[in-house]
Amino acid sequence: MSINIRIIETGSIRVRPSLITQPPGNVLLRRLKFLSDRQWTDPIPIYAFLITHPEGNFLFDLGETPKCIQKGYFPWWQVGQYCVSMDIKPDQGLGSQLRAQGIDPEVDIRAAIVSHLHSDHAGGLPDIYGKADVFVSQSHWDAFQKPFYATMEGANPSAWPEGFAPSILKPDGPAIGPWKFSYPITKDGKILAVDTPGHVPGHVSLIIIDDDVTYLLVGDAAYSLELLDKEMVDGINSDPYVALESQKMIKEFCSQRPVVVLPSHEYDSVRRLEAKEVYQPSKP
Numbered sequence: 001m002s003i004n005i006r007i008i009e010t011g012s013i014r015v016r017p018s019l020i021t022q023p024p025g026n027v028l029l030r031r032l033k034f035l036s037d038r039q040w041t042d043p044i045p046i047y048a049f050l051i052t053h054p055e056g057n058f059l060f061d062l063g064e065t066p067k068c069i070q071k072g073y074f075p076w077w078q079v080g081q082y083c084v085s086m087d088i089k090p091d092q093g094l095g096s097q098l099r100a101q102g103i104d105p106e107v108d109i110r111a112a113i114v115s116h117l118h119s120d121h122a123g124g125l126p127d128i129y130g131k132a133d134v135f136v137s138q139s140h141w142d143a144f145q146k147p148f149y150a151t152m153e154g155a156n157p158s159a160w161p162e163g164f165a166p167s168i169l170k171p172d173g174p175a176i177g178p179w180k181f182s183y184p185i186t187k188d189g190k191i192l193a194v195d196t197p198g199h200v201p202g203h204v205s206l207i208i209i210d211d212d213v214t215y216l217l218v219g220d221a222a223y224s225l226e227l228l229d230k231e232m233v234d235g236i237n238s239d240p241y242v243a244l245e246s247q248k249m250i251k252e253f254c255s256q257r258p259v260v261v262l263p264s265h266e267y268d269s270v271r272r273l274e275a276k277e278v279y280q281p282s283k284p
């Protein structure tokens with residue numbers, strides 16, 4: 001049995017163009033520009049990933065929940081909710097979609113690795129928490145365990161399972177590519193997480209080493225392959241310069257071996273996964 005990756009679309013989202021990308025600069029000014037932006041992008045997908053490996057089923061990110069379109073799901077003072085437009089059907093939550101594929105989310109998931117706890121990456125937490133280990137990085141949890149900060153930054157702790165405390169990724173894996181260490185996920189060394197901070201503190205990406213190619217699930221470290229290649233960081237992150245460094249490291253990794261890069265919010269990820277399309281970075 002080899003490794004298999006399946007993309008699960010948990011609805012789509014329309015955002016402001018200034019959320020997608022802005023030149024690096026002052027974080028407050030970038031966010032003010034986002035809050036005053038009146039334009040909309042086309043819808044972009046919200047993906048979770050199911051990875052089937054000989055050691056079990058793993059999830060990378062948990063997508064959004066259908067509950068997010070109910071009034072009062074987010075605290076009223078969470079301003080970001082008014083600048084996005086969600087589209088998610090009642091059967092598009094992670095749990096429903098896993099069950100539809102014959103996978104019991106309460107039994108058949110070995111572990112979930114969450115790139116970061118933004119609402120659209122952690123919406124499926126209630127579907128699996130308490131049954132499977134849910135991992136985030138230490139630095140991410142250090143920042144996002146503070147409910148007010150996490151909410152203002154785009155997470156929704158009010159919807160987390162009661163007493164939610166994630167497992168913490170252990171930084172005792174080998175160096176890989178430009179990363180000096182990794183977070184091992186499987187014992188055979190084929191699945192590991194690496195640091196790609198900047199979008200938020202402690203954001204991680206997932207490396208999956210298959211026989212012929214390597215997959216890199218970048219979460220929100222890049223919203224699309226084109227933006228990655230042009231080193232255009234997202235528009236309202238907490239540290240654009242750190243985000244830029246992460247993008248450079250991802251590109252360096254991809255210049256060292258054949259890598260299929262799968263962002264969480266790009267429809268083309270589906271085709272690219274199917275075609276095993278390898279990304280060749282252009283020179284910066």
Ligand SMILES: [Zn+2]
Nearest residue numbers: 116118199220
């Ligand atoms: Zn995010």
